[in-house]
Amino acid sequence: MVSAVFHSPLEAIAPPANSHASPIGKAMSAPHANAPVADTVAPAAVSARPSATSRDFRGFWMAVLPPIMGLACLVLIWQLIASTSNSGIPKPAETWAQAVQVFSDPFYSEGPNDQGIGWNVLASLQRVAIGFGMAALVGIPAGFAIGRFEFLSRMFNPLISLLRPVSPLAWLPIGLLVFKGANPAAIWTIFICSIWPMIINTAVGVQRVPQDYMNVARVLNLSEWKIFTKILFPAVLPYLLTGVRLAVGTAWLVIVAAEMLTGGVGIGFWVWDEWNNLNVSSIIIAIFVIGIVGLMLEFALIKLATLFTFEEVKA
Amino acid sequence: MSNSSPTKYIDIQHVEQTFKTKKGLFPALKDINLTVAKGEFVTLIGHSGCGKSTLLNLIAGLTTPTHGVLLCADREIAGPGPERAVVFQNHSLLPWLTCFENVYLAVERVFAATESKAQLKARTESALALVGLTAAAQKRPGEISGGMKQRVGIARALSMEPMVLLMDEPFGALDALTRAKLQDELLEIVAATQATVVMVTHDVDEAVLLSDKIVMLTNGPAATIGEVLAVDLPRPRNRVALADDPQYQQYRKAVIDFLYTRQAHVEKVA
Numbered sequence: 001m002v003s004a005v006f007h008s009p010l011e012a013i014a015p016p017a018n019s020h021a022s023p024i025g026k027a028m029s030a031p032h033a034n035a036p037v038a039d040t041v042a043p044a045a046v047s048a049r050p051s052a053t054s055r056d057f058r059g060f061w062m063a064v065l066p067p068i069m070g071l072a073c074l075v076l077i078w079q080l081i082a083s084t085s086n087s088g089i090p091k092p093a094e095t096w097a098q099a100v101q102v103f104s105d106p107f108y109s110e111g112p113n114d115q116g117i118g119w120n121v122l123a124s125l126q127r128v129a130i131g132f133g134m135a136a137l138v139g140i141p142a143g144f145a146i147g148r149f150e151f152l153s154r155m156f157n158p159l160i161s162l163l164r165p166v167s168p169l170a171w172l173p174i175g176l177l178v179f180k181g182a183n184p185a186a187i188w189t190i191f192i193c194s195i196w197p198m199i200i201n202t203a204v205g206v207q208r209v210p211q212d213y214m215n216v217a218r219v220l221n222l223s224e225w226k227i228f229t230k231i232l233f234p235a236v237l238p239y240l241l242t243g244v245r246l247a248v249g250t251a252w253l254v255i256v257a258a259e260m261l262t263g264g265v266g267i268g269f270w271v272w273d274e275w276n277n278l279n280v281s282s283i284i285i286a287i288f289v290i291g292i293v294g295l296m297l298e299f300a301l302i303k304l305a306t307l308f309t310f311e312e313v314k315a
Numbered sequence: 316m317s318n319s320s321p322t323k324y325i326d327i328q329h330v331e332q333t334f335k336t337k338k339g340l341f342p343a344l345k346d347i348n349l350t351v352a353k354g355e356f357v358t359l360i361g362h363s364g365c366g367k368s369t370l371l372n373l374i375a376g377l378t379t380p381t382h383g384v385l386l387c388a389d390r391e392i393a394g395p396g397p398e399r400a401v402v403f404q405n406h407s408l409l410p411w412l413t414c415f416e417n418v419y420l421a422v423e424r425v426f427a428a429t430e431s432k433a434q435l436k437a438r439t440e441s442a443l444a445l446v447g448l449t450a451a452a453q454k455r456p457g458e459i460s461g462g463m464k465q466r467v468g469i470a471r472a473l474s475m476e477p478m479v480l481l482m483d484e485p486f487g488a489l490d491a492l493t494r495a496k497l498q499d500e501l502l503e504i505v506a507a508t509q510a511t512v513v514m515v516t517h518d519v520d521e522a523v524l525l526s527d528k529i530v531m532l533t534n535g536p537a538a539t540i541g542e543v544l545a546v547d548l549p550r551p552r553n554r555v556a557l558a559d560d561p562q563y564q565q566y567r568k569a570v571i572d573f574l575y576t577r578q579a580h581v582e583k584v585a
Contacts, residue, residue, distance in 0.1 A: 212403060212407040230409065
């Protein structure tokens with residue numbers, strides 16, 4: 001109510017202040033234009049401080065309240081399902097207690113089949129890193145080659161279109177057959193499923209390098225190496241990083257499934273192991289852990305991508 | 316190059332350009348004959364879509380003609396090269412390089428074989444100083460105004476000390492005041508460097524103010540040179556003084572007459 005009273009005077013004062021300042025602003029260059037507007041608005045803002053702070057609060061609540069309510073909704077539904085049926089799903093409180101116990105010692109190790117959740121997550125991340133790293137090593141140069149030379153693109157596009165939709169897990173038996181081991185087979189699966197987004201995005205990026213930039217290269221008669229380092233690579237980098245992001249996301253999706261089938265140490269295996277022990281609250285904890293790790297991977301790569309994305313300069 | 320005929324520095328003979336499109340062949344230019352003398356400032360003017368830029372790209376060597384020959388300094392133009400520098404319509408600066416690095420890329424390409432790093436840097440700096448952008452050297456293109464970007468484009472082209480400067484509507488995207496300022500700067504630079512310039516424009520005043528020769532193209536398709544107007548105004552030219560110069564008005568009238576009376580643009584849906 002108080003905010004509403006203060007609200008209207010501010011808006012009544014502000015428009016004339018703005019309209020008075022704008023002709024001056026137009027005559028001046030851009031940096032100067034802001035100054036008079038800011039000056040004239042400042043006194044009004046001082047008198048209307050209560051309104052401003054209440055608006056800040058609203059922004060704060062809008063940022064914090066909806067996500068919390070969303071989570072609360074999830075927990076509520078979970079609680080309802082867990083308490084009404086005899087599905088065997090543990091209640092949130094039980095799961096929390098279990099989680100506290102699991103996380104109190106994440107790095108214990110009692111033999112290969114009984115290790116802390118920390119080791120399991122690290123083992124999965126290591127597989128993803130190796131499989132994904134090899135896919136990047138092969139896929140990114142392949143993407144550049146396919147994007148740069150039409151012959152190669154026509155040669156490989158049908159193959160990529162054919163192999164890309166195949167479920168990664170269909171590749172697992174091939175990996176087991178060729179590598180004769182669970183761990184390399186899981187890595188192979190990660191490799192094969194994360195290579196496609198990187199090849200495709202890199203190739204598309206190369207094909208979309210603006211013709212203007214290539215014309216600059218031609219007029220300057222730049223060497224192929226200079227074209228690559230100064231034009232092609234920076235221009236493709238945003239596309240490439242999108243490919244990397246998609247690839248990491250897929251890899252993290254696939255590793256859980258692959259580990260369920262291959263066993264060993266890993267978050268996927270842990271889920272399966274806890275299922276065999278009928279320890280459902282651990283499975284729910286694992287779901288949250290997988291989600292949070294995936295979120296962090298995604299977030300880190302988005303941060304990385306924004307570092308290397310230049311605002312496209314168009315006339 | 317010194318023994319080439321000075322009045323035929325660029326020699327375009329019977330050039331014809333046809334593009335393959337989905338609807339068949341599209342004749343863009345036909346029977347273009349033009350010579351440009353050394354140190355001459357030539358503008359190509361015509362309605363949009365008449366093939367001005369096509370002709371400029373041919374001189375740049377970015378495209379090759381369907382028929383005919385283009386010579387520069389008595390040698391056939393076989394491809395693009397740094398001796399024919401291009402200022403692109405949309406400046407085409409690389410957004411991930413600073414202004415300095417954008418110019419340095421060109422300087423390095425042309426002079427790295429013969430000069431030291433310090434000399435290359437000095438060349439880059441002097442090119443930026445020439446267009447008044449010393450202060451913005453370490454900024455990226457995204458951080459400067461459109462006029463400044465275009466100036467960096469000009470600095471990049473000039474830094475290569477090209478034999479010919481090719482400009483494709485370099486000021487087309489700028490506001491009138493910035494355009495006038497850059498035109499004046501260009502006049503000074505050209506007077507100082509004695510460069511041969513071929514410039515595409517659709518601005519009548521720009522053409523008369525800058526040119527020694529205005530080449531007027533007929534409407535496409537199959538555009539050709541309709542008229543060549545020699546602009547015999549003394550240099551240095553001053554836009555304010557020229558504004559009520561009767562001779563200037565006459566040239567201006569001649570171009571407008573060609574563009575709007577004889578070649579009145581009919582927008583056809585091709």
